[in-house]
Amino acid sequence: MWIHEHTDWPGFRWDAASLAVKLAEVRHRQGRQLALSN
Numbered sequence: 001m002w003i004h005e006h007t008d009w010p011g012f013r014w015d016a017a018s019l020a021v022k023l024a025e026v027r028h029r030q031g032r033q034l035a036l037s038n
Contacts, residue, residue, distance in 0.1 A: 003009065
């Protein structure tokens with residue numbers, strides 16, 4: 001299914017708390033990667 005085929009397109013909804021946890025993990029990993037590359 002394509003994204004534009006969803007019935008609520010383009011009315012996106014998300015769980016901010018869940019997203020914040022995942023984003024924090026990604027940012028942590030980015031920082032570690034940058035530290036290793038210098």
